[in-house]
Amino acid sequence: MLEISGVTKTFNDLKAVDDLSFKVNDGEIVGFVGPNGAGKTTTMKILTGILKPDCGTVNVNGFDMAKSPLEAKEIIGYIADSPDMFLRLKGIEFLNFIADIYKVPTDVRRERIETFATRFGLIDALDLPMQSYSHGMRQKAMVAAALVHNPPVWILDEPLIGLDPKSAYELKNMMREHAAKGNCVLFSTHVLEVAEKLCDKIIIINHGKDIFYGTMDELSAKYPGLDFEQIFLEMTGEK
Amino acid sequence: MSTYTALTKAFIKSLSMSKSNDKRTRITMKVIVAVVVLFIFVPVAIFCSLMTYSLVDNLSYFHIQDLGVAMVFHMISLFSLFFGFNVIFSEFYFSSDIEFVRPWPVKAWELVASKFTVSFYVDNAMQVFMVIASLVGFFFAAKPGVMSYVASVFATITLPILPLCYCGILSMIVMRFTKAIKNKEGVQRVSAVVLAFLILIFVILFRVLASNAEDAVHFFVTETNSPFVEYMNKIFPTVHFISRAIAFGSVTDLLIYLLINVFAIALMLLVAELLYFKGFENLVSNGKAKARSFSALMEKSIQTTPFKAYFKKELMILVRTPSFFTNCVIPNFIWPVFVLIILKMQTYDASLTALRMYNTNRPKIVGFFLIVGSVVFSLIMTSLNSIASNAISREGKHFQFMKYIPVPYDMQWDIKVLVSFLLTFIGIWMYLLPACILIHINVIYVLVAIALSILSITFGSYMGVYIDSIQPKLVWDDELSVLRENTNVALSMGIALGISIAIGAVCYAFYAFVKVRLLLVSLSLFVLLALLNLFVLWRTAKRGKKNIAEQEEM
Ligand SMILES: Nc1ncnc2c1ncn2[C@@H]1O[C@H](COP(=O)(O)OP(=O)(O)O)[C@@H](O)[C@H]1O
Ligand SMILES: [Mg+2]
Numbered sequence: 001m002l003e004i005s006g007v008t009k010t011f012n013d014l015k016a017v018d019d020l021s022f023k024v025n026d027g028e029i030v031g032f033v034g035p036n037g038a039g040k041t042t043t044m045k046i047l048t049g050i051l052k053p054d055c056g057t058v059n060v061n062g063f064d065m066a067k068s069p070l071e072a073k074e075i076i077g078y079i080a081d082s083p084d085m086f087l088r089l090k091g092i093e094f095l096n097f098i099a100d101i102y103k104v105p106t107d108v109r110r111e112r113i114e115t116f117a118t119r120f121g122l123i124d125a126l127d128l129p130m131q132s133y134s135h136g137m138r139q140k141a142m143v144a145a146a147l148v149h150n151p152p153v154w155i156l157d158e159p160l161i162g163l164d165p166k167s168a169y170e171l172k173n174m175m176r177e178h179a180a181k182g183n184c185v186l187f188s189t190h191v192l193e194v195a196e197k198l199c200d201k202i203i204i205i206n207h208g209k210d211i212f213y214g215t216m217d218e219l220s221a222k223y224p225g226l227d228f229e230q231i232f233l234e235m236t237g238e239k
Numbered sequence: 240m241s242t243y244t245a246l247t248k249a250f251i252k253s254l255s256m257s258k259s260n261d262k263r264t265r266i267t268m269k270v271i272v273a274v275v276v277l278f279i280f281v282p283v284a285i286f287c288s289l290m291t292y293s294l295v296d297n298l299s300y301f302h303i304q305d306l307g308v309a310m311v312f313h314m315i316s317l318f319s320l321f322f323g324f325n326v327i328f329s330e331f332y333f334s335s336d337i338e339f340v341r342p343w344p345v346k347a348w349e350l351v352a353s354k355f356t357v358s359f360y361v362d363n364a365m366q367v368f369m370v371i372a373s374l375v376g377f378f379f380a381a382k383p384g385v386m387s388y389v390a391s392v393f394a395t396i397t398l399p400i401l402p403l404c405y406c407g408i409l410s411m412i413v414m415r416f417t418k419a420i421k422n423k424e425g426v427q428r429v430s431a432v433v434l435a436f437l438i439l440i441f442v443i444l445f446r447v448l449a450s451n452a453e454d455a456v457h458f459f460v461t462e463t464n465s466p467f468v469e470y471m472n473k474i475f476p477t478v479h480f481i482s483r484a485i486a487f488g489s490v491t492d493l494l495i496y497l498l499i500n501v502f503a504i505a506l507m508l509l510v511a512e513l514l515y516f517k518g519f520e521n522l523v524s525n526g527k528a529k530a531r532s533f534s535a536l537m538e539k540s541i542q543t544t545p546f547k548a549y550f551k552k553e554l555m556i557l558v559r560t561p562s563f564f565t566n567c568v569i570p571n572f573i574w575p576v577f578v579l580i581i582l583k584m585q586t587y588d589a590s591l592t593a594l595r596m597y598n599t600n601r602p603k604i605v606g607f608f609l610i611v612g613s614v615v616f617s618l619i620m621t622s623l624n625s626i627a628s629n630a631i632s633r634e635g636k637h638f639q640f641m642k643y644i645p646v647p648y649d650m651q652w653d654i655k656v657l658v659s660f661l662l663t664f665i666g667i668w669m670y671l672l673p674a675c676i677l678i679h680i681n682v683i684y685v686l687v688a689i690a691l692s693i694l695s696i697t698f699g700s701y702m703g704v705y706i707d708s709i710q711p712k713l714v715w716d717d718e719l720s721v722l723r724e725n726t727n728v729a730l731s732m733g734i735a736l737g738i739s740i741a742i743g744a745v746c747y748a749f750y751a752f753v754k755v756r757l758l759l760v761s762l763s764l765f766v767l768l769a770l771l772n773l774f775v776l777w778r779t780a781k782r783g784k785k786n787i788a789e790q791e792e793m
Contacts, residue, residue: 074645097549
């Protein structure tokens with residue numbers, strides 16, 4: 001369960017997130033949609049404890065991010081928006097490093113690394129430095145690392161960017177499987193079709209404010225006769 | 240042969256194509272070239288000329304003027320050998336055009352021959368310059384005949400062939416039989432380390448020689464020959480013959496010289512036939528080999544504590560990033576070179592026997608200098624390697640990683656301090672401790688010095704990380720700029736230097752004007768360092784975590 005309530009974040013004079021509240025329940029996939037600069041990344045950084053909100057609270061499975069940050073961070077799997085991390089390490093070293101940080105036991109990590117490496121086609125690359133990876137491969141390594149401790153809460157910032165179709169398909173399946181097991185997934189995207197197909201609920205934000213929060217059916221009911229893309233452009237005022 | 244010519248032409252063309260077309264870069268390049276010529280080429284050339292001139296001038300008196308030429312040529316050959324590695328390795332194994340050519344039906348020797356030619360073409364400006372400069376010196380000192388001029392022309396063009404052949408053969412052996420080098424950065428790293436150690440050996444050799452000035456001179460020249468040249472002739476036999484050919488205008492020597500060069504090239508090409516292509520197999524391991532090693536990778540995937548894992552990651556980043564490696568890691572281990580150079584420039588006798596004698600006569604003064612010296616040196620070294628004062632900035636773009644992992648900030652902080660501490664401490668004492676033992680310094684003094692040095696390094700490290708945490712430089716393009724442009728590095732160096740100067744001055748005043756009271760000095764240093772440590776630990780506890788938590792520039 002992931003809950004954010006009354007969160008505001010200002011950079012200098014800019015309100016990047018403005019009194020935002022929503023909740024992702026266990027078993028749900030929630031899409032976080034909005035135009036560039038809407039405040040998606042900032043919100044996710046607040047959810048993961050990277051940024052401190054000016055006001056408001058973040059609650060992860062009952063742990064308050066301000067009061068018990070370590071417990072909260074332990075149950076989150078986060079994929080940042082840029083995958084260029086620790087390029088001097090080999091893929092396998094990176095995965096083991098992250099697994100150590102999250103205290104994943106030896107046999108469990110071996111099984112998970114094998115699963116991810118097989119599903120993402122990373123096996124041949126594991127023993128190479130990540131500097132030699134393409135953008136997509138780096139992104140895959142990031143996904144594998146973020147999920148290697150099997151966190152109950154997934155926070156994924158534009159996770160599909162740069163992935164080849166097969167890997168994107170795998171990741172989407174993983175998200176569904178994960179939610180089906182009673183975990184929660186929040187992911188941001190600006191690819192509307194993905195959100196449409198994958199999500200139980202969506203949150204649309206613009207200028208840091210949420211302008212819609214609910215199921216796809218509720219959204220269509222609100223704007224009869226329009227497809228999702230038209231609705232989105234209508235709501236964000238870019239039409 | 241035509242394959243060879245075609246390949247060589249293509250390689251040289253691809254060299255000139257990779258040059259930048261951007262106007263600004265071209266102007267910058269021109270400026271750099273001008274600076275290099277003015278401040279390196281010209282002084283080196285003048286040095287070569289003068290040295291050859293005076294050697295030949297003096298030695299022709301004994302009719303051994305060839306030794307003068309030989310000495311300078313040996314030095315130039317050594318120079319080619321050292322700097323050739325990088326170029327040869329990169330050209331043979333890591334240039335991008337190799338990838339295109341390898342699938343073609345080209346013979347190994349043809350490929351190596353043309354790559355060798357290209358390296359020769361790229362790498363030789365400096366050597367040619369040095370050879371010409373020393374020949375000018377020679378012609379002023381001696382009045383040689385026509386044959387000497389002919390031999391000189393050959394020397395100018397071909398002197399670096401033998402050293403570069405050595406580089407070529409060695410590179411092929413290394414690539415065939417070891418897995419030490421996997422990419423260009425690996426080459427640079429290895430050659431940096433090799434160069435550092437060679438310099439160290441040379442300086443030590445010089446020290447040993449200089450401890451007895453007469454022996455030293457005799458090592459280079461006696462009245463009939465030169466042991467130095469004789470040793471070196473075994474390494475570069477070509478130099479022996481070409482310097483005789485130039486000095487005495489001897490045709491046979493010139494012919495032998497040319498024969499040896501041909502032989503060296505032939506040997507290299509033979510080695511190429513045997514080893515060159517196989518060397519790539521180590522480099523580009525194919526999918527099958529990888530799949531087999533997957534189980535091996537899994538075998539090595541064993542859980543460790545977050546502390547150890549984070550520590551290992553910090554070390555790997557420092558060692559594997561070339562600019563961090565050369566600026567943060569290497570200095571800890573090559574400082575004796577600089578100490579020896581400084582000692583060399585001083586006039587007093589610093590040979591082991593002299594130091595031992597001094598220690599027996601005045602143990603307290605030696606102890607005093609050891610204790611104060613190791614405190615000051617530890618402080619300076621800690622800030623100089625900037626492992627601590629760059630610890631947060633080093634994270635750069637992925638600084639946020641520190642914040643979303645479930646590892647307490649103070650643990651991450653302590654690990655960064657620990658890395659700085661260990662590298663500095665080991666680097667200092669792996670040399671200083673054996674030196675103390677060799678000089679027979681009182682064990683108590685050594686222990687006190689170690690204890691105070693530990694306090695010194697912990698203070699320096701905690702201070703460095705703290706200063707860097709206030710406003711880390713997180714936005715940078717390459718790793719060198721984060722070292723050069725990070726004001727935190729400069730600031731903590733300034734502070735360390737200030738404290739060092741203060742400690743040094745006060746202690747020196749004690750030494751010069753009051754009696755040396757070791758106990759008092761040690762105790763006051765202990766109290767001072769303990770207070771400094773407490774202060775910086777208090778600041779860290781009070782503000783350190785907050786500095787990281789509140790840092791939002793990313
Ligand atoms: N560290 C920062 N300092 C100042 N402004 C920032 C910072 N991070 C984000 N912003 C601003 O906040 C707004 C929201 O950005 P972001 O959350 O990255 O949007 P999104 O991910 O939805 O594209 C943008 O206008 C951006 O310029
Ligand atoms: Mg974003």
